[in-house]
Amino acid sequence: MSNYPDIPVIETRRLVLRGPEAGDYPDFKATFASYRSRFMGGPLNAYEAWMLYAAEIGHWAVRGFGMWMIHDKLTDETYGMAGGWFPAKWPEREIAWIIWPDKAGRGYALEATHAVRRRFYERQGWEGAVSYIDPKNLDSIRLAERLGCVKDREAATIDGSDAVYRHPSPSAAASGQLRDGIELEIAHYCDPMFKPKGMPID
Amino acid sequence: MSLTQAPVLDSTHLILRGPELRDFDSLAAFFADPDRAWGFGGAETRPDAWRWWACNIGHWHIHGYGYFTIEDKATGAPAGICGIWNPEGWPEPELGWVVFEGFEGRGIAHEAALRARRYAYEDLGFTTLTSNILPGNTRSVALAERLGAVFEREYDNVSMGRDMLYRHPGPDAGTDTALGRDDDGSVEAYA
Numbered sequence: 001m002s003n004y005p006d007i008p009v010i011e012t013r014r015l016v017l018r019g020p021e022a023g024d025y026p027d028f029k030a031t032f033a034s035y036r037s038r039f040m041g042g043p044l045n046a047y048e049a050w051m052l053y054a055a056e057i058g059h060w061a062v063r064g065f066g067m068w069m070i071h072d073k074l075t076d077e078t079y080g081m082a083g084g085w086f087p088a089k090w091p092e093r094e095i096a097w098i099i100w101p102d103k104a105g106r107g108y109a110l111e112a113t114h115a116v117r118r119r120f121y122e123r124q125g126w127e128g129a130v131s132y133i134d135p136k137n138l139d140s141i142r143l144a145e146r147l148g149c150v151k152d153r154e155a156a157t158i159d160g161s162d163a164v165y166r167h168p169s170p171s172a173a174a175s176g177q178l179r180d181g182i183e184l185e186i187a188h189y190c191d192p193m194f195k196p197k198g199m200p201i202d
Numbered sequence: 203m204s205l206t207q208a209p210v211l212d213s214t215h216l217i218l219r220g221p222e223l224r225d226f227d228s229l230a231a232f233f234a235d236p237d238r239a240w241g242f243g244g245a246e247t248r249p250d251a252w253r254w255w256a257c258n259i260g261h262w263h264i265h266g267y268g269y270f271t272i273e274d275k276a277t278g279a280p281a282g283i284c285g286i287w288n289p290e291g292w293p294e295p296e297l298g299w300v301v302f303e304g305f306e307g308r309g310i311a312h313e314a315a316l317r318a319r320r321y322a323y324e325d326l327g328f329t330t331l332t333s334n335i336l337p338g339n340t341r342s343v344a345l346a347e348r349l350g351a352v353f354e355r356e357y358d359n360v361s362m363g364r365d366m367l368y369r370h371p372g373p374d375a376g377t378d379t380a381l382g383r384d385d386d387g388s389v390e391a392y393a
């Protein structure tokens with residue numbers, strides 16, 4: 001099947017983001033079968049994972065945006081997904097991400113999420129976004145904060161069990177202070193001599 | 203606007219086409235009615251229905267087939283869904299059907315299922331088809347039998363639990379019924 005609906009391709013320094021295709025499903029399935037997915041409704045059995053993957057593709061057709069598959073620009077290997085997610089029941093449009101468990105710690109989520117947010121803000125007219133994060137999902141909370149998000153205690157949640165992190169406005173996200181900081185961090189990850197110590201971060 | 207690359211299939215009273223945005227309310231209303239939806243399963247709330255609907259669109263993109271929306275030619279209204287369903291974990295590709303409230307008793311599921319089965323055999327090249335029916339769903343059993351399907355076995359469905367598998371006559375069954383030609387008049391008229 002072709003990659004319909006027509007999903008734009010985003011290139012970053014190390015990554016290329018393309019629409020989810022049938023051939024990418026095994027990596028998605030492995031992640032959603034793993035403990036890694038515990039904050040995203042998993043672990044899922046094969047049927048549930050397949051249904052979710054199909055919904056990821058359908059989301060693009062219905063909403064006109066969705067989750068991109070993150071590929072290595074050179075090898076085409078997949079590392080995870082990042083993009084927009086707005087199914088029924090979601091109070092606001094979400095910027096979401098998931099990185100395969102054995103690909104964490106290299107800044108791929110930061111690089112991909114920074115790029116998709118910029119696209120939504122600058123090309124698709126989004127005026128804001130949130131990320132719904134399980135309060136125990138410390139890796140994702142740290143990523144949200146590195147992206148300049150602030151916890152919004154007043155905002156509606158999905159089901160009361162998630163925390164809402166509000167992304168900076170388009171103008172704040174475009175400001176030198178925030179954008180330069182994010183891009184400097186990404187540049188560190190791109191540097192083969194950069195060896196982060198301590199806990200891996202996405 | 204079509205959300206898939208589904209073809210448009212024509213039969214006597216119906217059009218089978220891909221899912222469109224305007225179909226969602228009818229589908230959500232179906233899922234919200236437990237008396238109607240229990241045999242189909244899958245979505246108890248409107249958000250669950252949305253998720254299933256998005257999944258069906260993705261199903262079309264992954265497999266190249268899925269559930270059509272059945273459109274009533276006379277009114278243009280969505281009358282149900284019918285098509286081929288094959289998520290991971292399913293025993294085999296399945297011919298399934300749902301008729302929305304207000305459209306029963308007119309043979310719509312029968313006509314749509316015949317047309318979708320002919321599409322599966324002639325256009326997709328399927329060599330066999332099954333239908334999975336929950337024990338107690340007597341209306342669907344009656345329709346399956348009217349379509350020439352026969353009970354083959356019980357099995358445990360990954361989503362629905364204990365389930366019955368009916369097998370349809372194949373494309374070479376030698377009857378016009380197998381290919382659904384008795385609904386469009388093209389062959390039956392000369393039979």
